[in-house]
Amino acid sequence: MVSASAGTGKTHTMVNKIVNEIEVNKDHKVIAAVTFTIKAAQEIKERIKVDVSRHFIGTNNSFVIEEIVQPFIKDVYGPTYDIILSADYSTNFSSFEEGLEVVAQKATLGAYSDDKKNFIFELAQDIVKRSKACQLYLQAKYFKIYIDEYQDCDKSMHELFMFLAEKLDIETFIVGDDKQSIYIWRGAYPEAFKSIWRKDNFSKISLSDNFRSCQQIQNYSNLLCEETRVNYVETKQLENIIWVNSTYNTWYQDVLQFIDNSKTTALLRFSNDNSKKGAEELSSVGFECIHIPKIPLADITTESAWIYNSIAKNYVLNHYSVYDFISEIPNEGENSKRKVKIISDFLQRIKDSLYDSDGFFENISGLGEYLNYSIEMRHVRKLQETLKNESFHVAFESERYQNTSITFHSSKGLEFDQVIVFAEDYRLHDMSSIYNHYVAVTRAKNKLIIIKCDHWAASKFEANLRGIFAAYGKSLEDMVYISS
């Protein structure tokens, strides 16, 4: 278990470890590296420079669906479940039995209406506990399982991973940071991560050297949480964090004097609307800032989601070729010339038919059929919507823009030279809010600008922050430069 604070290079550490262990391993066994988003999994895949085609690198959900649920559901629930399943989290129900019924009737893995409960992992847990064949399979195949962002695991994910580690005795490597737990609202259970910290059968390493943020920003973030306060290192610097007392009509003027135009800047907001508005306001005073919107495509949560995303990238990005598309096909390796040609033809036809709704759907369905992924009309519409509206296109190449405005939820794993946050977005009254703030401020390398306007939540923020610092014998003025 590696407990890694923000900016300590945890993914880098994990990837290096994976590469090393794959190279050293002599037998037939492979590793599984799992994380939460397709994007994060893709990033791990890209960073690993050795052949991983035989290994599993993907999302938590795809791991349990492909390795536990799909192959072994019939072993536990009988031959009526010997069907090809697809996942669609928009199919909702309230009990496990109902969920199972949906599986049998519609061959669909749905989700509980209650966001905090996780049907797929409950099902996977039931299967892996009852199917001897499944247990033997996992033991025979994997010598190690790597789990990134463990603090975002919910209770049933945690129980499943602990079953694999402790009952099946598969070596498990966990990386996480409870301070970056920003998904508590949808069931994430940071207590799980802390509970492993107390286990004897896990060895623990704590990474606290932040390679991203300057000392002052590190100090600020370290004081937010009790366990990192020991990492506080006295510094005289004060110009890295600027507190701007301002108004809704002037903040975008006031902030400019603190921004270095040659460096990257991000405005991080809680809501998508505020993010959009903020970008417009900054741009209106000559500071070119691009809002990276939440795209309609992001609503697609089925296992076919990657197809729509990859089609979109192929459409929007000039450099994104058919080979990039093929590299994103989950668990797919070899490319025959024929296959490249077929997919390339499909992609061209899809591009050409964007404004012909029937043809567009037909072409995407054809590609889906060829690759064995189910395509749905409503998802094709979301893709069409995303592509037709050019303001969404920036979302596919956000790294091209020097100054961006995004929600802090989508800033995870990113870094910027300068970060602007709003005090009112974090009341700091509970851990969840503190964690959110922690994630936002630790995106900054050199400069953090906190805007405080006249808002009750902003006052709460100030009061609570002062309280947190006071507990360490510091005042707000010791920690930040206050500009009026």
Place this chain on the structure above:
Amino acid sequence: MEFKNVHIKNFRNFEDVEVTLANKNAFFGLNDVGKSNFLSAFRFVFDKDVRRQNFFDSDYHCRNTNLPIEITLTIDISDLTCTDNQKLRAQLKGALLSSHQQVFIRLVAQYDYAELTGVPLLYWGGDINNLQEMKQRGYLYEIDYVMNVVYIDSYVDLQNLFKKNVSKLMKNDEEEDKNVLQEIKGVIGDLNEKIASLSGIKDFEAKVTPEYKKYRNDNISVSVKSEVAIKGLYSNLIPYVKRDDDTNLYPTAGDGRKKLLSYSLFDLIASEMSEKKITLFLIEEPENHLHRSMQIALSRIIFSDERYKYLFVATHSPFILYEMNFVNLVRIYNKTKVDSVSAFYKIPDAYESYKKILNRNLSEAIFADRVLLVEGPSEIMFFEKVLSVVNPFYEADGAYLLAANGIGFEKYFDILKGLGIKCIIKTDNDLRSSKKGYSVLGFFRCNKYTKDAKYKLPIKPVTSNSITDKITLYNNNQKKLDEIRKDFSLFLSKSDLENDLDEVIHDKLVVWLKKSDPVSYLQAAKHTNMVELLQYLDEKTCKEIYEHYNFACLKEVIKN
């Protein structure tokens, strides 16, 4: 992991044949009965390079392309501690459920009349009635990530084998190699410069280019270089032999040496893969080019080295089987409608000390169709002489004589019978002294063998053990003994070889051996005196013996 069974349908010689398997298997039989085809069946299932060639119509039994070719293997994977089973499980995934103890692997090739070829599809799983289609990536199937086939044909080409695998066998990827490789590159550059500066070379290059241009006026010139510069360092490496006490190098010229070195290379290649994959050795007639002693050395390796855990060997040579143990012997016979039988052979525990004799006798005998089991070497000498006169081709016709001395008939009998080889037994009517007179040992032996009340001979001990007693005992039970002869091919002597012979040609024995009691003379020094007798046996006498009731076992072994 334990191979259990193979079922081949509509493939080459095999219309529909099912054979029990073990992890080590030896296939033998006459030429052209399909030993190689048996190995081919395994290669189509396990060897991606063979499989991708697809099937021709001639691969279908009697070109019956209406039916598919079907090859099904059964493998037991119930041992949870076996790492090879884990390798299979890791790939089988949900094709194997908790209740399954066995894995079935099936190849099916339906003939495609449009493409004029049969494309193999593979299936596997734990439920024979619900096998899953194996996933395919290019021409690789899932099984190819688990199994590694080492196919060794009878004429392995050492040079090619070495060239093909040189980069696998010699990995110069250490840090310090980088510099050395760089140096070699420099030296090769120098070498070619020196070559190019030779007057003869320059002269040749200057002459040949204009000659070429007469044919075709390309913008080229011809230049002579050492191959190593063009094809890389490894293209030019060749293994040489160096004697321990000699500094000279010798080419690996002899076929025998080449073959042994090839086997050493196969071993290395296999060990390289052994932890990632399961290696199956398919070996075709390894005896070619090898002297008897080398064959026996090879036999020891393939039957005792841990690396040859999964072995399928086709052979004509008993020497290859000399060291056999824990092996499934598969005899393939009948050219018209191929049939086969198999028997598992393990050296019996109590026979460790006789292992050599037992194995050697057996490995010769299993190549025959009919085996006459006799008591000892003097019987062998005598019967060989008679048979060679009556039918000089008896061995070619499939008859074989085997002396069971010291080991007992049943050790041979069980295996031979299991392989469908006809056994004819000739044994003595022995009596052995016991507390209650003399027990009828020969009769006991018969009873043990027939195991049937209908054929049961009386086992009451007799009072004395003279030859007359034995003959009387025989005559009193002759009716039953004749039935045993007929139904079991078990021929009990009236007394023993010498006395039975005496009954047929007493007068001739007296004259030839110049002894009034030839039986005592023959029995006094069985081996030497039998040799003396054999020189007198003429054709007429041999035929007389062959036709006599006492030696009817000979007719039985000749009978095809």
